[in-house]
Amino acid sequence: MISDEIKRFHDELPQGVELVAVSKFHPCESIMEAYNAGQRIFGESRVQEFLAKIPQLPADIEWHFIGHLQTNKVKMLVGKTAMIQSVDSLRLLKLIDDESRKAGVTTRCLVQVHVAQEETKFGFSPEELIEYFESRGFESLTNTQICGVMGMASNTDDEARIRADFKQIADTFKTIRDNESLGLQGFEVISMGMSGDYHIAIEEGSTHIRVGTTIFGNRNY
Ligand SMILES: *Cc1c(COP(=O)(O)O)cnc(C)c1O
Numbered sequence: 023m024i025s026d027e028i029k030r031f032h033d034e035l036p037q038g039v040e041l042v043a044v045s046k047f048h049p050c051e052s053i054m055e056a057y058n059a060g061q062r063i064f065g066e067s068r069v070q071e072f073l074a075k076i077p078q079l080p081a082d083i084e085w086h087f088i089g090h091l092q093t094n095k096v097k098m099l100v101g102k103t104a105m106i107q108s109v110d111s112l113r114l115l116k117l118i119d120d121e122s123r124k125a126g127v128t129t130r131c132l133v134q135v136h137v138a139q140e141e142t143k144f145g146f147s148p149e150e151l152i153e154y155f156e157s158r159g160f161e162s163l164t165n166t167q168i169c170g171v172m173g174m175a176s177n178t179d180d181e182a183r184i185r186a187d188f189k190q191i192a193d194t195f196k197t198i199r200d201n202e203s204l205g206l207q208g209f210e211v212i213s214m215g216m217s218g219d220y221h222i223a224i225e226e227g228s229t230h231i232r233v234g235t236t237i238f239g240n241r242n243y
Pocket of ligand 1: 067088089216218
């Protein structure tokens, strides 16, 4: 049962770890079941699907966008999310900032760190990201707040490898956060951990786990 899973997460998650319920490919009824069990943060990964769902669901849902965002869809998304977690290029970041300025809103974002061996090519390497902050690239943003990092571990059964990936994401975050000369405000989120590996992610410092399958069951693509 969706509601049982939500309650279990709310009971078991340590202080300081938020659950993002990943509802992509699942219908509004399933989202409502989770909502009625007390869940408020939901994650979606496709713009069209997300935009179709919002008007059908309660306004106090905090929507996190977690999928690869094509630049031509930024405009449709800006102003509708609590957070865009999947900012994977400087071009995208600049565009989000431009569109947010035009819309008169501030968009909260995470920058995606790429450490996994395979899968997505999307995201910044840890070196690129640290270099971006150290060169103070973020200072030119007027309507975007970078709240932290998002990442994924390698898709493998090798627990040591998964743990090493999460550690690298968390270390990248800490290197940036602990650089006091940057004067970053509100840089506090490490979004990592999915259905198969969130236990390890929490041990390695995750503040936001993104869980779909464990809550909603398998997706029918
Ligand atoms: C789909 C997705 C998830 C959830 O994955 P599950 O294995 O179903 O928990 C988490 N993060 C991202 C970026 C996703 O696209």
